[in-house]
Amino acid sequence: AQSVTQLDSHVSVSEGTPVLLRCNYSSSYSPSLFWYVQHPNKGLQLLLKYTSAATLVKGINGFEAEFKKSETSFHLTKPSAHMSDAAEYLCVVSAGTGTASKLTFGTGTRLQVTL
Amino acid sequence: ETGVTQTPRHLVMGMTNKKSLKCEQHLGHNAMYWYKQSAKKPLELMFVYSLEERVENNSVPSRFSPECPNSSHLFLHLHTLQPEDSALYLCASSPDRGYNSPLHFGNGTRLTVT
Numbered sequence: 001a002q003s004v005t006q007l008d009s010h011v012s013v014s015e016g017t018p019v020l021l022r023c024n025y026s027s028s029y030s031p032s033l034f035w036y037v038q039h040p041n042k043g044l045q046l047l048l049k050y051t052s053a054a055t056l057v058k059g060i061n062g063f064e065a066e067f068k069k070s071e072t073s074f075h076l077t078k079p080s081a082h083m084s085d086a087a088e089y090l091c092v093v094s095a096g097t098g099t100a101s102k103l104t105f106g107t108g109t110r111l112q113v114t115l
Numbered sequence: 116e117t118g119v120t121q122t123p124r125h126l127v128m129g130m131t132n133k134k135s136l137k138c139e140q141h142l143g144h145n146a147m148y149w150y151k152q153s154a155k156k157p158l159e160l161m162f163v164y165s166l167e168e169r170v171e172n173n174s175v176p177s178r179f180s181p182e183c184p185n186s187s188h189l190f191l192h193l194h195t196l197q198p199e200d201s202a203l204y205l206c207a208s209s210p211d212r213g214y215n216s217p218l219h220f221g222n223g224t225r226l227t228v229t
Contacts, residue, residue, distance in 0.1 A: 029214075031214075032214055032215040034217055036220075041124075041222070041223070041225065042222050042223070043119070043121075043205055043207075043220035043221050043222045043223050044205070044207075044218070044220040045220070046217045046218075046219070049215070049217050051215040052215075090158070094214045094215065095214055096214050102214075103160070103218070104157075105157040105158040106157065107155070107156070107157050108157075
């Protein structure tokens with residue numbers, strides 16, 4: 001069994017300040033973890049993924065995330081928010097073997113960026 | 116441009132209508148998916164096709180009928196829908212169904228059932 005919990009449904013930051021979006025997971029297997037971003041009326045775009053290589057993963061648009069097995073966390077960060085970062089962010093866990101893999105999506109965190 | 120194209124972008128239909136959603140990918144992927152996205156709920160996986168064979172059907176009502184004629188195209192046929200079926204329907208593809216293969220999503224079809 002696996003699950004993913006996004007701890008904040010809404011996060012508001014000022015432009016130019018750091019962003020932290022929190023994600024905790026549970027999985028019976030060694031998981032892969034993903035962050036996606038969704039702008040209004042758009043599909044999901046992959047920001048970054050962790051697949052058991054380096055624990056600090058760099059993604060697009062200046063985002064990065066750190067896999068912490070001891071804390072079962074995969075929090076998304078960015079040093080300086082930009083207005084264009086305002087969107088919905090989804091954390092996803094995937095685990096299993098071969099074609100038995102299963103994706104579990106979080107409920108999302110809406111990021112608001114203010115001037 | 117996401118590499119996965121969905122049409123139409125918006126659809127309004129009555130409960131007695133029949134309509135189809137279309138998804139097309141030219142990424143050379145072997146797996147395709149239909150997801151339903153409703154407000155304040157996690158994405159719900161509806162169907163999975165791998166190499167044109169349906170490999171997963173998550174207890175979706177029969178008023179939703181998928182079709183995958185080839186590895187590049189995926190359809191979702193709709194008939195006698197209910198108002199609670201109103202949602203954003205997302206198509207996705209992936210190179211394979213391995214657990215570390217990320218999904219590539221289309222922009223979705225916003226469906227409203229009246």
